[in-house]
Amino acid sequence: xxxxxxxxxxxxxxxxxxxxxxxxxxxxxxxxxxxxxxxxxxxxxxxxxxxxxxxxxxxxxxxxxxxxxxxxxxxxxxxxxxxxxxxxxxxxxxxxxxxxxxxxxxxxxxxxxxxxxxxxxxxxxxxxxxxxxxxxxxxxxxxxxxxxxxxxxxxxxxxxxxxxxxxxxxxxxxxxxxxxxxxxxxxxxxxxxxxxxxxxxxxxxxxxxxxxxxxxxxxxxxxxxxxxxxxxxxxxxxxxxxxxxxxxxxxxxxxxxxxxxx
Numbered sequence: 341x342x343x344x345x346x347x348x349x350x351x352x353x354x355x356x357x358x359x360x361x362x363x364x365x366x367x368x369x370x371x372x373x374x375x376x377x378x379x380x381x382x383x384x385x386x387x388x389x390x391x392x393x394x395x396x397x398x399x400x401x402x403x404x405x406x407x408x409x410x411x412x413x414x415x416x417x418x419x420x421x422x423x424x425x426x427x428x429x430x431x432x433x434x435x436x437x438x439x440x441x442x443x444x445x446x447x448x449x450x451x452x453x454x455x456x457x458x459x460x461x462x463x464x465x466x467x468x469x470x471x472x473x474x475x476x477x478x479x480x481x482x483x484x485x486x487x488x489x490x491x492x493x494x495x496x497x498x499x500x501x502x503x504x505x506x507x508x509x510x511x512x513x514x515x516x517x518x519x520x521x522x523x524x525x526x527x528x529x530x531x532x533x534x535x536x537x538x539x540x541x542x543x544x545x546x547x548x549x550x551x552x553x554x555x556x557x558x559x560x561x562x563x564x565x566x567x568x569x570x571x572x573x574x575x576x577x578x579x580x581x582x583x584x585x586x587x588x589x590x591x592x593x594x595x596x597x598x599x600x601x602x
Contacts, residue, residue, distance in 0.1 A: 368529045369477060369557055370398050373448065376525050376561040377475050379404055383445040388434050388466060389452030393419035396427050407444065409437060434462035442471040450477045453514075454503045463518035473561050476515070480528065480558040481505035508553040508560070515562045523563045528555025 373395075379385065381403030387396050390408030392415055399406045400423070407428040410416050416431050423429070432438040434449075435458050447470035453459040466474045506514075508526060515524060530552075 369450065369559070370395070372527050372529055372557070372559045373450070373475060373477065374402075376527060376559055377446055377448075377473055379446060383472075384443070385446040385448065386437075386439065386444045386466075386469060388437070388447060388449050388462070389455070390419060390429070391415050393422050393427065393429075395448070395450055396423060400426055404446075407439075409434070409439075435465060437465045437469055439469045441468055444470045445472045446470055446475070447473075448475040448477070450475075451479065454478055454505060460514055460517055463514055467519055467562075467564060471564055471566075473563050474515075474519075475559065475561045476511055477557060477559045478511060479503070479505045480507060480553070480555055481510075482507045482554050506558070508558055511558065511560050515560065519562050519564065522565050524560060525563075526553075526558065526560040528552055528559070529557045530555035 379399075379402060382405060384405040384407070385399050387393075387399070387406070387408040390396055390410050391412075393408060396406045396408050396419065406423075406426070407430075408416075408419060409430045409432045410419070411431065411433050413431050416429050419427070419429050430438050434452065434456055447466040449462070449466070453462060453476060456462050463474065463476070512524060512526075515522065
């Protein structure tokens, strides 16, 4: 099942999210998501691992029909208080989504599969419920930021001790196992230190580094492809004996006699 956010872990994530670094990272992530998903107003999107609804609010402002699912009842309660009736929210596991086939146009994982025990099954479930695209956004294990998070986890950080970062090739491999040869697009965002002369302090500079696979945040989208296959199913029941004809059992000789033909 992976890590389910309780009140304490959710508090740690909230503190990071509302920090200047977290805010800037999140804004850059949203731009990357839009470029890879190319969403259209009115499309149905499912945020898998939606947390308290940060990205659901963003998708809602874009005019999308938004839904979210999270394994944490605590996080879903928080999301309901924030979004009210603007969103459909359910408690559920990413590996067993409580939705029908093709119920959505888009499905997104934003920093979700890092906390899952079975990301492949979760991707398969996303492909089942989404009919156009699936987006995966992860902390990049090949970036300096990803390495620092791994070190934090090694020393017992409660948020990152059960987190697994992924690189481009690992995510592509999971997508290939889940969706076969589905077309894939990807991009990276990196974080660089920048000197701010006006204040004499150091800040963080964010930039889209496109197809250099070493950025802090890695985003990949897969376009769903559906193949129709037919199977020859053997009949297991014997055919029933045909009922008697309404015309009756009349021979050709009887018909000819009635017509006056010798």
